[in-house]
Amino acid sequence: MQITLVQGLLLALVGFICGIDQLTENFYWFRPIVVSFFAGIALGNVSLGVACGAVSELSYLGLLTVGGSVPPNPLMAGMMTTVLAYTTGQSPETALGLSLPFALLAQWVGIFFNTFFVVYVHKFDAYAKDADADSFKKLFISGIFLRAGADAIVVFLCAFALQAPIQSFVNTFPTFLIHGFEIAGGVLPAVGLGLLLMTTLRQENLPYLFVGFLMATFLTMPNVLPIAIAGAALAAINFMYEKKIDSALSQAVTPTDGGESDGI
Amino acid sequence: MASNVEKKLTKQDLNKVGVLTFFEQACFSFERMQAPGFTISMVPAFKKIYGDSQKDLSEFMTYNMQFMNTEPHMAALLQGLILSMEENHEDRKLISGIRNGLFGPFAGLGDSIFWFTLLPISAAIACSLAKDGSALGPILYIALWLIAGFSKILFVRWGYNLGSAAIGTISQNSKYLTKAAGILGITVIGGLIPSYVSVKFADTLVFGVGGTTVQSVFDHILPNVLPLAVVFLIYWLFSRKRANVLYIILGIIVISIIISALGWM
Numbered sequence: 001m002q003i004t005l006v007q008g009l010l011l012a013l014v015g016f017i018c019g020i021d022q023l024t025e026n027f028y029w030f031r032p033i034v035v036s037f038f039a040g041i042a043l044g045n046v047s048l049g050v051a052c053g054a055v056s057e058l059s060y061l062g063l064l065t066v067g068g069s070v071p072p073n074p075l076m077a078g079m080m081t082t083v084l085a086y087t088t089g090q091s092p093e094t095a096l097g098l099s100l101p102f103a104l105l106a107q108w109v110g111i112f113f114n115t116f117f118v119v120y121v122h123k124f125d126a127y128a129k130d131a132d133a134d135s136f137k138k139l140f141i142s143g144i145f146l147r148a149g150a151d152a153i154v155v156f157l158c159a160f161a162l163q164a165p166i167q168s169f170v171n172t173f174p175t176f177l178i179h180g181f182e183i184a185g186g187v188l189p190a191v192g193l194g195l196l197l198m199t200t201l202r203q204e205n206l207p208y209l210f211v212g213f214l215m216a217t218f219l220t221m222p223n224v225l226p227i228a229i230a231g232a233a234l235a236a237i238n239f240m241y242e243k244k245i246d247s248a249l250s251q252a253v254t255p256t257d258g259g260e261s262d263g264i
Numbered sequence: 265m266a267s268n269v270e271k272k273l274t275k276q277d278l279n280k281v282g283v284l285t286f287f288e289q290a291c292f293s294f295e296r297m298q299a300p301g302f303t304i305s306m307v308p309a310f311k312k313i314y315g316d317s318q319k320d321l322s323e324f325m326t327y328n329m330q331f332m333n334t335e336p337h338m339a340a341l342l343q344g345l346i347l348s349m350e351e352n353h354e355d356r357k358l359i360s361g362i363r364n365g366l367f368g369p370f371a372g373l374g375d376s377i378f379w380f381t382l383l384p385i386s387a388a389i390a391c392s393l394a395k396d397g398s399a400l401g402p403i404l405y406i407a408l409w410l411i412a413g414f415s416k417i418l419f420v421r422w423g424y425n426l427g428s429a430a431i432g433t434i435s436q437n438s439k440y441l442t443k444a445a446g447i448l449g450i451t452v453i454g455g456l457i458p459s460y461v462s463v464k465f466a467d468t469l470v471f472g473v474g475g476t477t478v479q480s481v482f483d484h485i486l487p488n489v490l491p492l493a494v495v496f497l498i499y500w501l502f503s504r505k506r507a508n509v510l511y512i513i514l515g516i517i518v519i520s521i522i523i524s525a526l527g528w529m
Contacts, residue, residue, distance in 0.1 A: 024301075025336060026286045026416075028383075028409040033390055037402035047397035054394035054401065057387050058460045071509050097517055104510070117293035121329075124291075124300045128325035131318040133307045136325070140304050143291035180521030183529050186462035187494060187516050191509065193461065194498030196453055200380045201499065205443075205450045212454025217488045223392035224455045228385045231451030235444035243440055 001086055003043070008160025010042035012152040015079065019151030020144060022075050032056035032078030039082040048092075052082040055092040055185060056099070061192035072103035073110060075151065076158075083159045088170045093185025094178055098170065102158050109154060113147050208234060273351060277309045278344065278424055282417030284308070285340045297333035306343050313351050324350070327360040334367040335374025340416040342366060344423025345431055362428060366435060373438040376445040382412065385452050392459065461491035466529050 003011070014035065022030030029035070033053035040049015060074040080099035085092050120143055127136040201209070211234070212227050221227070284305035291300045303325050314320040334342065342363060349359045386408050394401025423431065465479040482489055501507040523529050 020290075023290045023292065024287050025289055027406070027413040029406070031387070031405070033387065033394065033402050033405055037399070037406075046399055050394045050399055050402060051397050054391040057391055057394075058456065061384055061387060072513070097520075100513060100517070114292060114294050117291050118295045120291055121293050121296050121300065124296075124303070125326075125329055128303065128329045129322055131321035131325060133304070133311070133321065133325070136300075136304055136307070140287075140291055140300055143300075144287065147290070176525045177521055180524035181517065183524055184517045184520035186464075187520060188513065189456075189460040190463075190491065190495045190498050191512055191516070193453055193456060193495050194502055194512075195509070196380065196384060196449070197495070197499045198502045200376070200446050200449050200453070202446065205447050208447050208451045209454035212451040213457055213488070213492060214454075216455040216458040217486075224385070224388040224452060224459065227455035228389075228448070228452050231448040234451060235447040238447055239440050239444040242443065 001089070003083065003087060003160055003163050005160065007043055008156055011039060011079065011083070011159045012156040014038040014042055015075070015155030016148045016152035018075050018079075019148035022073075022151065023144060023147050030075045032060055032074050032081065035075050035078030036082045039079050043082065043086050045086060048085055049082050052085050052092040052095060053078060055096050056081045058189040059096060059185075059192045061189075061196055071107060072100060073106035074103070076106035076154070077103040079155055080158060083163075084166070084170070087163050087167050090170070090178060091182055091185075094181040096185040096188060097181030105158070106151070106154055109150055113150070117143060271351065272313050273309055273347060273424070275421075277312055278347075278420050279417050281305060281309050281343055281347065282340060282420040285336070285343060285416055285420065286413065288336050288339050296329065296331050298336075298339065299329050299332040302332045302339055302343070303328040306347060309347050310350060313347070323356055327356060328363070330360070330364065332363075332367055334371040335378060337378060337412075337416055337419050338367070338370035338374035340419035341423035341431070342370065344420040345426070345428060346423075347420075348424045348427060366431065369435050369438060373435075373442055376442045376449070378412065380449045381445045381452075382408075384449060384456065388452060388456050388459070457491050457495050458488040461495060463490040463494050464529065466527065469528050 018029045018035050018038065021027050029038075033056075036049045036053030036056060037046070038049070040046045040052070043049065056074075056078050060072070060077055077096070077099050080102040081092060081095045084090065084098050085095035088095070088098075090098070120139060123139055124136060127133075127139070197209075208231065212231065215221075215227050215230065216224070219226075285301075288301040288305055289298050292298060293300075306328065307321070307325070310321065310324050314324075328346075332339070345366075346359055346363055349362070386405055390401040390405035392401070393404065426434075465477070465482075467477055467479065469478045470476065471478065471481075486492075498512060501512060502509075520529075
């Protein structure tokens with residue numbers, strides 16, 4: 001389906017609002033599930049937006065946290081998954097695969113700004129030295145608008161201005177290619193989960209992974225909340241147990257010392 | 265030290281810091297990261313303490329413009345602490361030392377609570393509702409994170425009321441808390457694998473002519489063993505091979521297209 005100019009502007013507005021949040025990470029509106037939902041509202045197809053959000057959210061879990069590498073941008077992934085599903089009529093899974101180039105483009109914009117704001121830092125330093133809080137504040141606010149404005153423009157260009165060429169390009173894809181993207185869409189959440197494991201998996205908590213895995217495989221549950229509750233119970237047991245052991249140990253080893261840790 | 269200092273900050277002043285710190289991470293740069301937002305969101309409260317003293321404001325803004333990178337809720341906690349120490353007229357070298365010593369350990373604690381526990385759990389619950397197109401999923405997600413966002417106001421108050429001694433205990437206990445949050449997060453991630461990663465061979469892919477399907481063999485070993493294997497493979501590529509996210513995603517797409525062309529899935 002075509003995206004009208006009004007819809008394009010609404011999407012840009014979504015890009016702006018979620019762009020501010022992407023910068024501040026305050027309400028997590030930059031997450032694909034929220035961006036897709038808002039984009040679905042802007043396009044007048046809420047259930048499509050919701051479905052696209054569900055597919056793209058998990059693929060982008062943990063993606064922001066890996067230092068050094070270039071993670072694709074979750075805001076743009078959520079936005080373009082919905083937009084591409086809407087304009088090309090493909091399934092959300094396929095649209096997720098197709099949205100990758102746009103998520104990368106937006107990430108490069110992000111890296112550009114993280115570098116560009118170094119210029120700001122030196123101005124901030126000067127204002128701080130002069131105790132000029134007003135100028136500091138003005139520059140700070142201008143930075144927010146600049147960054148979110150860039151997000152809005154990128155969204156508008158990709159969603160509205162480029163829709164015809166993207167549509168005709170995707171229409172030339174043979175079925176096996178489209179189906180390939182669909183398969184990829186089913187596997188991509190494994191990247192988000194793998195990245196989360198990178199930062200959270202330790203030898204001592206590996207067994208708990210299998211508890212959750214087996215519960216989800218063999219029990220019928222409406223959602224993962226029961227697993228979260230089981231996990232919280234296990235965490236609480238471990239918390240109390242380890243504290244007890246440590247205090248018993250410190251009493252046994254250094255009876256006179258107050259158990260002060262070195263804080264490393 | 266000076267414990268009988270007149271309290272100049274009211275609850276409203278602290279709430280204002282809590283709201284301003286919503287923008288703590290704006291103007292993020294590779295050089296100082298969150299320093300500008302960390303600084304400016306405390307300035308109105310600081311001015312309330314020190315009035316128009318340009319010298320104090322300059323010192324305050326300068327030491328806060330040092331490198332800062334932590335989890336935003338923990339930043340709020342730290343801001344409350346810094347303001348209470350400023351109000352008690354503690355030595356600025358001490359305050360700045362505490363500021364620089366705590367943001368790192370606190371980042372680990374905050375990340376393990378918000379990024380690695382709350383985010384996967386909220387995302388999983390919202391997605392399981394949203395999968396069928398129910399708007400309840402994203403609405404629930406938005407509601408939850410609105411609470412999490414506004415809770416920064418409480419974090420500022422806690423930091424302000426607890427004082428440096430109590431904050432020290434938190435950072436000692438953070439070892440246990442981080443571990444507990446890790447267990448909860450890992451359990452949920454384990455539960456997410458079967459629900460959200462789908463790797464399934466096509467029913468038409470069989471051994472020999474009219475034999476058993478390839479997928480049924482895997483299902484007899486352990487249902488969902490393929491999604492589990494893929495997640496571990498990706499984890500291994502990240503942790504042992506230091507693979508780039510981009511290459512992994514591109515690799516998945518290319519392999520999926522090849523498998524699709526072969527008609528395996």
